[in-house]
Every structure is written in structure tokens, then in C-alpha cells.
Amino acid sequence: MIALLMLIVILILLAIGVPIAFTLGITAIFFLIVFVDIPLTFILQQLYLGTSSFPMLAIPLFILAGSLMNQGGISRRLINLALSLVGMIRGGLAMVNVIASVFFGAITGTAAGASAAVGQIMIPAMKEKGYSPSFSAAVTSAGSSLGIIIPPSVPMILYGSISGISVASLFLTGIPFGILIAFGYLIVVYLISVKKDYHFVEQPFSFKELIKTLIDAIPALMLPIVIMGGILTGITTPTESAAVAVFVGIVAGILYKELTWSGFIEALNDSVKNTALVMFIVATAKILGYSFSVLGIGKQVTEPMMQYSDSPIILMLIASLILFIGGFIFDGTVMVLVIVPLFLPLVDATAIDPLQFAMVVIIVWAIGQQTPPVASGLYITTAIAKVSMLQVSRYNIWFIFVLIIALFLTIFLPDLVLYIPRLIT
Incomplete structure (x- = not known):
């Protein structure tokens, strides 16, 4: 009964426009x-303890690395590299959008960062080439x-x-799934491009152009190599790798001669705003999670499920169903910090x-970012493309289908999920 009352209060506060962080804090405290x-x-x-974590120090650093990437000319060079790889295929520019999202995902660590960075460049370019604005926004949102x-x-x-x-x-664990989902997105992009008769070729294949864009993008490609290389070798922790990523982002921007002092200040401002937003939600979600524990809501939720304890x-x-429903109501951050601990x-x-x-949780989070009414991935791209969320959802449903397939693979084929971690460890 208490859990239902809390949910009703949360929904009412959200319905009248109270920001999610305040909604969580007010409900928990009441x-x-x-x-x-x-x-x-x-x-x-509890509010303080919500953000008092050394691993979480990596969050503002990765957000800053992504902001520096946008200011330092890294975004354009990664997109040029992707264009030289798949620009000759049917729907090539849309595929560039997906591949660019892979690159940005390996640097920024956030959907919002990837969506904004890719969308600001790729959506206008795709619209200019003749792709529908709705399809352009859907590809960008899914890629984020x-x-x-x-x-x-x-x-x-x-x-x-x-x-x-x-x-x-x-x-x-995330590496094989990211590649698998990106490949699924490319298939969807190709099939939609064939159906919509997007027959134009963005850029004929040229080995010379590929080498040129690859060399030009080396400083940008060093970011994911530095991040994962330091972690896998044990030289750095994820938090320390995030700090190194910021340093490499600054160096890359200087080498490209595009990171100005004003651009650096703007990157700092953006990262501070985004970090404050995330951390405030994290802090208030900690209070709500604590209230769930004190009020015994976790036990109420999990006890009925124990009858299936012999069937993982x-x-x-x-x-997944409960998390999926939670994704319709909450932002993914809230879902992980409040629902997952249960x-x-x-x-x-x-x-x-x-x-x-x-991985089940992370993929459901990704699905939640693509499904209204929360759909944080769609809000940015629809604003850039100037189209409604309903128009974009006609295309986006096929990308969500790819994520659902990945979710079922995670649940039914655990050896696929754990292959790389087991191989290395």
C-alpha cells in the first residue's frame, strides 16, 4: 500500500511539472x-552519501571529455572517418550516423552527449541530402x-x-553488445533506406581518402584507446582513465588547432551544468532508495518473486518487465539508483x-531512452530536427526492436554476455 501511495505521489508531482530530482526528494522526505x-x-x-563515491568522480570527468571533444574538432573528424568507411553504401549517411555514435559512445559515456554531438552535425547533413527529418532524428536518437x-x-x-x-x-561486458547492437542498427538503416528509396551515394569509396581521414582522426581515436587500455592493463582505474581522457581531449583539441580558450570555458560550463543535473538526481534518488529500504518496500517487491528462485x-x-515499466516513468539514472537496488x-x-x-539493466535503460514519455534520447534529436516525437517513433520502433533482441540474447544466452570478461579475467 505504501509503495502504491509513493508511486501516486511521484506521478502527480511529475504531472504538474515538478523536476524529477525535487519529485524524488519531496516524496522520500514526506x-x-x-x-x-x-x-x-x-x-x-543520506543526500550527501548519494554522491560521496570515488567511482562517481569519473562521471564529471567523462562528461568534460565529451564536451572538449565537441569544442576541439574531434566530432567532425570522426564523422569524416565514418563517411569514408560507409559513404558508398545505400543509406550511407545514416550509417555514418550510427558509426559516429559508436565512436562518440567510446568517448563520452553518455547518451545525451552522443546525441547532441552527433545530432548537431548529422541531422542537418542528412536533411540536406534528402533523408526525412523524422528518420534522421530516429537514427540519431537510437545511436545515442x-x-x-x-x-x-x-x-x-x-x-x-x-x-x-x-x-x-x-x-x-558492454563491448560485444555495443558492437552487436550497432550492427543491428546498420541493418535497420539499410532496410529502411531501400524501402524509402534513398539511393544516393554520399561519397564513393577511396582508399586514399580512408587513409587520410584515418590519420586525421588518430588523436581522436586515441581517447577510447587510452581509456580502455589503461583500465584493461590495470595501470589506471576508470576514474583515473577519465582524468587521462580529459587531458588527451585537451591535447587533441590543441593539435587540431580548434580548441580555443573560449571553447575550453564553454566546455567547462557545459560539463558543470550536466554534472550538477546528474548528481542532484543521484543524491535525491539515494534518499528515495533509503526510504524504500526503511519502509520495507524492497521486501514487498521481491518476496513474491522468490517462488521462481530456481529459474533465473x-x-x-x-x-525486465518491472524495469521496463519504470523506464516509462523515470529517467534511467533514477531507475538504476532506486529500482535496481530492490x-x-x-x-x-x-x-x-x-x-x-x-547488462539486462543497461539495455532496458537504453530502451527507456527511446520510449515516450520520458524518452530522453528523443527529446534532443526531435528538437534539432524540428519534428514531433510521434513522427520519429514510426522509425524508432525498429531500432527499439534491435534492443529488445539484444535483451533476450542477454537473458537466454548468458555465455554470450560473459565471454569477453571470462576470456580476459
């Missing part, structure tokens, strides 16, 4: 005061989800901070592999 006798100072401690699946991933850092799983292991597949399907004791008590369940 129910703690009414149903639990604890000092308000203890609630303030790769930013949270391909490491370094801010959602994986958040998940690692609450679950105790090694962030490096999460990064390794059924448990993960049920958990399931972690269940994962520990059954035969579910923690890494497998982590």
Missing part, C-alpha cells in the same frame, strides 16, 4: 516523516543509446557504485550472474 521517526539531519546525511552500452559508460559507473561490481568488468530466466524476465538481494540469493543482470 513518507519518511509520516511513517518513520528519524531526525531530519539523518536525511541530509550506444553511449550507455559501449564503455566508458556513465550508467555502468553508477551501476558499479551501487552493486559493488567492478566497473572494468562492466566495461568489458523467469526472474530476469519479470525484473533486485540486488534477489540476484545474490539466486543463480543469476551479477554481470548478466547488469
Whole structure:
């Protein structure tokens, strides 16, 4: 009953336009005061503890690295490289959009960063070439989800901070799935391009052009190599790799002679704003998660599921459905910090592999970013393309289908999920 009342309060606050961070904090504090006798100072401690985590220090650093990439000319060079790779294929510019999202995902670690960076360049270019604005926005939005699946991933850092799983292991697990989903996106792009008769060729293949764009993009490509190389070799932690990524982003911008002082200040401003937004949600979500624990809501949710404890597949399907519904209401950050902790004791008590369940959560997060009404991935691209969310959803449903296939592969074929982590560790 308390859980239902909390959900109703949250929905009412969201419906009247209260920002999500305030919604979470107000709901948690109200129910703690009414149903639990604890000092308000203890609630303030929970607010602080929500962001008091060394692994979370990587979040503002990765966000800053992405901002520096946009200001330093890295974005354009990565897109030129992608264009030289697939520009000659039917729907080539849309494929460039997907491949560019892979590159940006391997640098920014956020869907919003990838969506904004790719969208500002690719959506106008695709519209100019004759692609429909709705299709252009859908491809960009879908590609942005790769930013949270391909490491370094801010959602994986958040998940690692609450679950105790090694962030490096999460990064390794995300690599094959990011590539698999990107390949699925390319198939969807090609099929839609054939159906819509997008027959134009953006750029004939030229080995000379490929080498030229590859050399030009080397400083940009060094970012993911530095990030993952440092983590895999054990030289740096994910947080330290994020700091190195910022340094490499600055050096790359200087080498390209495009990172100005004003651009550097703008990158700092953008990263501070985005970090504050994320961390405020993280802090208030910590209070709501604490209220769930104190009020016994976690036990109410997981107890009925224990009857399926001998069937990990059924448990993960049920958990996926609950998380999927949560994704319609909450931002992915809230979903991971509030809903996921309810399931972690269940994962520990059954035969579910923690890494497998982590990937289930991350992929459901990616689906939530593409499904209204929250659909954070769609908000940015529809604004750039100047189209409605309904128009974009006609195309976006096929990319969501790719994510759903990836989700089922994660649930039914765990050896596929864990192959690379097991191979390396």
C-alpha cells in the first residue's frame, strides 16, 4: 500500500511539472516523516552519501571529455572517418550516423552527449541530402543509446557504485553488445533506406581518402584507446582513465588547432551544468532508495518473486518487465539508483550472474531512452530536427526492436554476455 501511495505521489508531482530530482526528494522526505521517526539531519546525511563515491568522480570527468571533444574538432573528424568507411553504401549517411555514435559512445559515456554531438552535425547533413527529418532524428536518437552500452559508460559507473561490481568488468561486458547492437542498427538503416528509396551515394569509396581521414582522426581515436587500455592493463582505474581522457581531449583539441580558450570555458560550463543535473538526481534518488529500504518496500517487491528462485530466466524476465515499466516513468539514472537496488538481494540469493543482470539493466535503460514519455534520447534529436516525437517513433520502433533482441540474447544466452570478461579475467 505504501509503495502504491509513493508511486501516486511521484506521478502527480511529475504531472504538474515538478523536476524529477525535487519529485524524488519531496516524496522520500514526506513518507519518511509520516511513517518513520528519524531526525531530519539523518536525511541530509543520506543526500550527501548519494554522491560521496570515488567511482562517481569519473562521471564529471567523462562528461568534460565529451564536451572538449565537441569544442576541439574531434566530432567532425570522426564523422569524416565514418563517411569514408560507409559513404558508398545505400543509406550511407545514416550509417555514418550510427558509426559516429559508436565512436562518440567510446568517448563520452553518455547518451545525451552522443546525441547532441552527433545530432548537431548529422541531422542537418542528412536533411540536406534528402533523408526525412523524422528518420534522421530516429537514427540519431537510437545511436545515442550506444553511449550507455559501449564503455566508458556513465550508467555502468553508477551501476558499479551501487552493486559493488567492478566497473572494468562492466566495461568489458558492454563491448560485444555495443558492437552487436550497432550492427543491428546498420541493418535497420539499410532496410529502411531501400524501402524509402534513398539511393544516393554520399561519397564513393577511396582508399586514399580512408587513409587520410584515418590519420586525421588518430588523436581522436586515441581517447577510447587510452581509456580502455589503461583500465584493461590495470595501470589506471576508470576514474583515473577519465582524468587521462580529459587531458588527451585537451591535447587533441590543441593539435587540431580548434580548441580555443573560449571553447575550453564553454566546455567547462557545459560539463558543470550536466554534472550538477546528474548528481542532484543521484543524491535525491539515494534518499528515495533509503526510504524504500526503511519502509520495507524492497521486501514487498521481491518476496513474491522468490517462488521462481530456481529459474533465473523467469526472474530476469519479470525484473525486465518491472524495469521496463519504470523506464516509462523515470529517467534511467533514477531507475538504476532506486529500482535496481530492490533486485540486488534477489540476484545474490539466486543463480543469476551479477554481470548478466547488469547488462539486462543497461539495455532496458537504453530502451527507456527511446520510449515516450520520458524518452530522453528523443527529446534532443526531435528538437534539432524540428519534428514531433510521434513522427520519429514510426522509425524508432525498429531500432527499439534491435534492443529488445539484444535483451533476450542477454537473458537466454548468458555465455554470450560473459565471454569477453571470462576470456580476459
